[in-house]
Amino acid sequence: MVSTILTLNAGSSSLKFSLWNGAAGADLSELFRGEFEKIGSAPHLMVRRADGDTIADKDFGQNGAKLTHEDLLNELFAWMSQSHRQNTIKAIGHRIVHGGTRFVAPVRVDDQVMAELRKLEPLAPLHQPHNLAAIRACARLAPDVSQVACFDTAFHHTMSPLARRLGLPRAYDDAGVRRYGFHGLSYEFIARRLRAIDPGVASGRVVVAHLGNGASLCAMRDGRSIDTTMSFTALDGLLMGTRPGTLDPGAVTYLMREHAMTADEIEDVLYHRSGLAGVSGISSDMRTLLSSGDSHAREAVDLFVFRAACQIGALTASLEGLDGLVFTAGIGEHSPEIRSRICARCAWLGVVLDEHANDAAGPRLSAPASRVQVHVIATDEERMIAEHTSEHIGSVPRRLT
Numbered sequence: 001m002v003s004t005i006l007t008l009n010a011g012s013s014s015l016k017f018s019l020w021n022g023a024a025g026a027d028l029s030e031l032f033r034g035e036f037e038k039i040g041s042a043p044h045l046m047v048r049r050a051d052g053d054t055i056a057d058k059d060f061g062q063n064g065a066k067l068t069h070e071d072l073l074n075e076l077f078a079w080m081s082q083s084h085r086q087n088t089i090k091a092i093g094h095r096i097v098h099g100g101t102r103f104v105a106p107v108r109v110d111d112q113v114m115a116e117l118r119k120l121e122p123l124a125p126l127h128q129p130h131n132l133a134a135i136r137a138c139a140r141l142a143p144d145v146s147q148v149a150c151f152d153t154a155f156h157h158t159m160s161p162l163a164r165r166l167g168l169p170r171a172y173d174d175a176g177v178r179r180y181g182f183h184g185l186s187y188e189f190i191a192r193r194l195r196a197i198d199p200g201v202a203s204g205r206v207v208v209a210h211l212g213n214g215a216s217l218c219a220m221r222d223g224r225s226i227d228t229t230m231s232f233t234a235l236d237g238l239l240m241g242t243r244p245g246t247l248d249p250g251a252v253t254y255l256m257r258e259h260a261m262t263a264d265e266i267e268d269v270l271y272h273r274s275g276l277a278g279v280s281g282i283s284s285d286m287r288t289l290l291s292s293g294d295s296h297a298r299e300a301v302d303l304f305v306f307r308a309a310c311q312i313g314a315l316t317a318s319l320e321g322l323d324g325l326v327f328t329a330g331i332g333e334h335s336p337e338i339r340s341r342i343c344a345r346c347a348w349l350g351v352v353l354d355e356h357a358n359d360a361a362g363p364r365l366s367a368p369a370s371r372v373q374v375h376v377i378a379t380d381e382e383r384m385i386a387e388h389t390s391e392h393i394g395s396v397p398r399r400l401t
Helices: 062-066 069-083 111-119 128-141 154-158 170-174 184-197 249-258 263-272 275-280 286-291 295-319 329-334 336-345 355-359 381-392
Strands: 002-010 015-021 030-037 044-049 054-059 087-096 146-151 205-211 215-221 224-228 324-328 373-376
Touching (some): 002 128, 002 381, 015 069, 030 069, 030 381, 044 069, 054 069, 069 128, 087 381, 128 146, 146 381, 154 184, 154 224, 184 205, 184 215, 184 224, 184 381, 205 329, 224 295, 286 336, 324 329, 336 355
Parallel strands (some): 087 146, 205 324, 324 373
Antiparallel strands (some): 030 044, 044 054, 205 215, 215 224
């Protein structure tokens, strides 16, 4: 039998997972990864081995809309027991969106930890409940397997009190209303990879652009978070697939008063109907918008680029200079056009792109004359979760009740 580590990343309508051998740290090797997508409507399972070969592809049919995350976890465990019976799960690592002020590093999960994490659900209402539901489901499906929580906010705990502060009365800051930052597992992975690829740049002042359906920027100095664009929630900062990014709070109070919108209705607009989808009226998918001739699609793309370039400038001010710019995540890794357009707007910072390298996806994208070194690096949050989990399974496990 081979000891393995399972990673889970539970979203509102998706469940990503991966399986790794049980070797320690950077020696971990991936066995497969996959995803249940469209949960709640038309669930679909796709699993691929590390070499890219598909080993499972299943639609759940008309009754699939009734399947919950726990039902699909049952499906996953049943599938693994049949197709990977030679593997035994040693530990399960979870992406947890919010760690609040207490959890600034991965932690073994027990009843006390779960109680603390439930208190944080109001800070991430669309993500945290699904994250914790996956932990509870795994406790029932594999009660003797240790579980480790890995936090998206933890990487940003190195931000200064000044960078964390919102301009609200102090009592609210004391209650936890402050800037946390997200995408931390991705940024942590990029910080490690950049140190291996270009240690000189990694030790300096770097902005990492995590550009996907959810998008943010992180300002790093010597691989540590100094500032970031996401804030109290994952709504702030860049324009995203369905989220607006930076928004005048007065727009929210206006919607409440003049359009008689409830908190739930506003939340729906901000999380699901804004961003690229809202501006274009067509799609949240950057590929669709780039291929469209519609003027509203062009406007949405232009706004995405404009906001990204402006906030790269803002984070450069936080860093008091810029030595490196790194693109990652779905758009950042796969859209040469978006990378080129953002870099063109950052020419004033000394960014000079090598267009041939950009078309070939690097990893180094900057021209020799560029004062700022530009890279594209594929992120891997699942590996980061697996490595953290591997580091935490040596302590005595404490089962959830």
